[in-house]
Amino acid sequence: MADRKYKLGVIGLGEGRSIISAAMQSERWELTNVCDLNEDLCKERIEEFGLLRYTTHYDDLLSDPDIEVIAIYTPDQLHGRHIKQALEAGKHVIVTKPLLHSLEDASSLLLASKAAGKLVFVGQSTRFFEPMIHQRRDFLAGRHGEVDTVETYYISDSRWFLQRDWSLQKGFSWLHNFMSHAVDLARWYIPCIEEVFGYGHSSKVNQEYGLTCPDTLRFLLKDEVGRIAQVSGSYTKPTLRQVDSGIGCTLRGSKGTSRALYSKLLYHTHFAGEEPTTHSFEEKRSYYFRFEGESHHAGEYQNYIEYFADCLDQGVTPMPDLNEGIHTLAIMAAMERSIQTRQPVLIDDILQEYSLQEIRRSR
Ligand SMILES: NC(=O)c1ccc[n+]([C@@H]2O[C@H](COP(=O)([O-])OP(=O)(O)OC[C@H]3O[C@@H](n4cnc5c(N)ncnc54)[C@H](O)[C@@H]3O)[C@@H](O)[C@H]2O)c1
Known part of the structure; x- marks a missing residue:
């Protein structure tokens, strides 16, 4: 039925705050219950949004027959377990990025999703930010001509993020938690990535936090016809905030080039026969940035839950789905392998190693 609610x-009420806001402002969703182990945080959200109830037990969401979709915003290391439980309880899933922190749980999730006949949608928020939405539209309309190279980055000073205890524990990596946005954008435009080569470095600052995962990352990705993506990340150094934008995605094609930026709400284009233009979406600032600072994503989440609702209405699989999410994870596993071996790594080798041959490279 079209347009039903x-x-x-929702589980995990840190960044889960943004999806509460998104659901409450959307005409397509009804927020049924929220859950966090931290009862004080539950009470804070209840007061902030005027909610009627909360629970500290995930089982209460799983066993609630009213809940059709569970949105997961728990620490990266817990996504696999929480997705599987939701599927087994017969719920569709929205899971924030990264889908998983490694490929270990990937094949059992594929099985669980098939057995339940339920969808897993990966909340890659950057795809749903205003400049990126416009860039995608132009790409699909063919305004770039043949796109044969893509450059993406996520450069930020994200030392503030390390206040979370789980960010200093096994299973956290800058690559999965942060750079996955840039990897996903590259893969969105060049889906058939078959080979990865690059370097990663753990800086002194990073080591002072006790982290061994690289905080400085540079990679080249190649697809089967030779198209190239370049993906960069850097996370523990001061940035030039006046010119750096956080996340960027540049498409270079035979008929035009464009660059979409997060969090600047800017989109630069130069298409054949047109003047170079900068499009600003500043009027949407209060829709995208609803809380203090720019580290929350309520606007993007509202865009993606409304897209998800449309997909459910139409019986269409929302993207990125489990297949696409696992392929992106395989690209990141290849990146880690390339850092270790200093060699190019084939995605197919990684997929085979994890018995994931069924994952398709293309959409
Ligand atoms: N752009 C984006 O899409 C975006 C932005 C920020 C964070 N995130 C993702 O959101 C997730 C959470 O990040 P965060 O910054 O909110 O972290 P956080 O530590 O602030 O919040 C996680 C919450 O999960 C709760 N939790 C942990 N285990 C639980 C359990 N078993 N049952 C119920 N609650 C449990 C914790 O008490 C905590 O409140 C991460 O995976 C992160 O990558 C995504």
Whole structure:
């Protein structure tokens, strides 16, 4: 039935705050219940949004027959377990990035999703930010001509993020938690990535936090016809905020070039026969940035839950789905392998190693 409301349960109320806001402002969703182990945080959200109830037990969301979709915003290391439990309880899933922190749980999730006949949608928020939405539209309209190279980056001073205890524990990496946005954008435009080569470095600052995962990352990705993506990340150094934008995605094609930026709400284009233009979406600032600072994503989440609702209405699989999410994870596993071996790494080798041959490279 078109335009009906879907019922949502949310687990993890840190960044989960943004999806609460998104659901409450959307005409397509009804927030049924929210859950966090931290009861004080639950009470804070209840007061902030005027909610009627909360729970500290995930089982309460899983066993609630009213809840159709569970949105997961728990620490990266717990996504696999929480997705599987939701699928087994017969719920569709929205999971924030990264889908998983490694490929270990990937094949059991594929099985669980098939057995339940339920969808897993990966909330790659950057795809749903205003400049990126416009860039995608231009790409699909063919305004770039043949795109044969893509450059993406996520450069930020994200030392503030390390206040979370789980960010200093096994399973956290800058690559998965942060650079996955840039990897996903590259893969969105060049889906058939078959080979990866690059370097990663753990800086002194990073080591002072006790982290061994690289905080400085540079990679080249190649697809089967030779198209190239370049993906960069850097996370523990001061940035030039006046010119750096956080996340950027540049498409270079035979008929035009464009660059979409996060969080600047800017989109630069130069298409054949047109003047170079900068498009500003500043009027949407209060829609995208609803809380203090720019580290929350309520606007992007509202865009993606409304897209998800449309997909449910139409019986269409929302993208990125489990297949696409796992392929992106395989690219990141190849990146880690390339850092270790200093060699190019084939995605197919990684997929085979994890018995994931069924994952398709293309969409
Ligand atoms: N752009 C984006 O899409 C975006 C932005 C920020 C964070 N995130 C993702 O959101 C997730 C959470 O990040 P965060 O910054 O909110 O971290 P956080 O530590 O602030 O919040 C995680 C919450 O999960 C709760 N939790 C942990 N285990 C639980 C359990 N078993 N049951 C119920 N609650 C449990 C914790 O108490 C905590 O409140 C991460 O995976 C992160 O990558 C995505």
